Amino acid sequence: MVERFTNKFSGLKRITNYSSWFGLIALISIYYIQMGESITAYSMGIIIEQAVIVAIVATGAIFIFSFGQFDISLGAATAVAAMVSVITYNRTESIFLMLLASILVGVSIGVIESILAVLLNLPVFVLTVAMLSILSSLVRVLLGGQSSISIPSDAVAAFDNVPFKLFILICYFLLCFFIFNYTKVGRESKFLGANPIAAKQSGVSNKKITIIAFILVGIGVGLAGFLTVIRAPMLGQTTAASLGLDVLVAIVFGGMPLSGGARSKISAAVVGAFSIVLLNQVLLSFGFSSGQNQIAKAILFLFVVFVATINYRKKILPR
């Protein structure tokens, strides 16, 4: 009987595999209904602008999620990368070196985190809690006692446009998409998430995958740091402060299983990033204050996690 029921619902099951896409389409529809004629190319550009940085960091973070871990220090890492890039620009006046510095800092943070995780054999989550504290302090050190550091707006004005930011997102997404879906690294990441013991017995190196995943995330963090400066060339103590949480929420909204594994998909990052930006706009359009907005998003987040993990609740704890 159960089999008959399952067969009956097999078509529906295929549809529900795309539930995060339906959610995104629903949000687009509500936004359209709410805003109507006031939607312009400019306002659409704003939504892309707000989603790009979250989407880039979340795309890299999918690698960590895919083997059942998560990193809460990504926002602070992005802030550090952005600040170093500002300092680099102010010393060299070179946009290229600024971008390079941001990526190098992002990758360096990733390498340090992964090596510590491997050497100390600590759960990634626990390590990133410590890193969050260290990186937040580093932000204050880089500020050097000032309330903000900045570069001239004119220096990056040429890059402050939607096509350039979309180009960066698409390039990074394609790189990650290829690695995640068509290389051994991606397959092994998902295998580790699906069954760590079987993966280990099959010769999959947890250490190698962890280091590679963090390097890939580091590239995303570096790009996000660079884009953060382009977006707002004056950085302070709270720069990118909400990014870490936004990335987590985006990945969950995008349909990524918290336990990782075979059902992990790189598209969750982009779908989720655009979903939370649209959700934010929809809630604002309904007259929610920012405080109510945060509460609504938090409740929705909890509900999505609750429903999505009913079957494998035991697997979602950090391992």
Added chain:
Amino acid sequence: MNKCLNKIGLLVFSLLLIGLLAACNGDSDPQTNGVDNGANEEQDQGPTQKIGVQIYDATDSELIAFRRYYQDYIEDNYNVEFLFSDSLDTAEAERTSTENFINQGVAAIISFSDSDRMSVIQMTEDAGVYYAIGAGTLSDEQLDMLSDNEYFVGSIGPSLAEEEEVGYDMAKHYIEQGYTNFLLYAGGYPFVDMHLMRTHGMIRALEEVGVTYNAREDGQIGTFESDEYTINTVYGFPDDSGAFFGTVAERVNEPGLEVILTAGLGVEFFGTALAQSGQDIRMGTVASFEDAYYEGFSAGQVDYLAGKFSSSIGPIFAAVYNAINGDMEVVRNNGNPFRIDQGYWIATNVDEFNEMYEMSNSTENPAYTKELLDMVIKSENPDTDYDNFESFVQSYSFDEITNLQD
């Protein structure tokens, strides 16, 4: 099968969420939810115009007073709805707030935030949204750059020269009374322009009576030399370590201290130390006519305040209201955006303070009432022009506004 059912649950929840949001729609629209005020019902001016207000600190009591004036008085008397931002402490937050306001269809933004103002002004021009500076000023260079921006309305606020004068007057007030032992709090000197200028004003007043000021090469507040006067300094803001308040307490308890002069945040940063010192110390500060200073004056901690009043942001609303009504020429200074100075109310004793405090905090009869604002709003007074507007803004003193009301 369970996984399939879970996903169905997710889908159902999404639909429920949509329904819930749709249900909320009716509550969010002041025109349809039955809570709109009588004044709006009487007006037949089309849809309510949304105006975004950007604030640097949602918990700042001065900004809370500003918010109360806009939401409890202006919204009741004009066909507008104010949307307030969160605390905008970075350029990134300021930009996101601007984007959100534009997407919510605001007709104008009044800003009390200045993290990356020129970029925001550029964004609002691109989006066709009017922008006005609610408190603050622009440099000559910035104003020149914005001369062709048809969506930049202008700025009202103390000029940097006015800030310097406020610091000078405050220090001179105590020097003339014969006090010789001072503690100067320089706030965000040299990074915060208004603190820098107020402190420079205090230094100028002291130099006039023979005090030698030795500036530091690193730009931080320097030291003072005088046979007759004793001057100590504190600068900066509190941090997590608590060191700031330790320094404040140490300085306040220096023997012989008579007067604390602060470039801002007097009661907030010195109130506790003053209360604990038990000494008869005077305090002059630049802040606003708000509850903390009512307590400060009542307790005898503060006896000089150069302060903003809550409806001081009325004229900038009038300018923005003209702009969104299509009467931009009323607020064009020879075709250019305006920059008009608006100074502070000065209270030098508790009676003066109480009188000003009462008017500042009234939402029934604020300093800038509808009757006064209508004088410079074209749709209410067709004869008004830019000259009227400019002189109206410049008549900001307590006595001048009281006379206008009479």
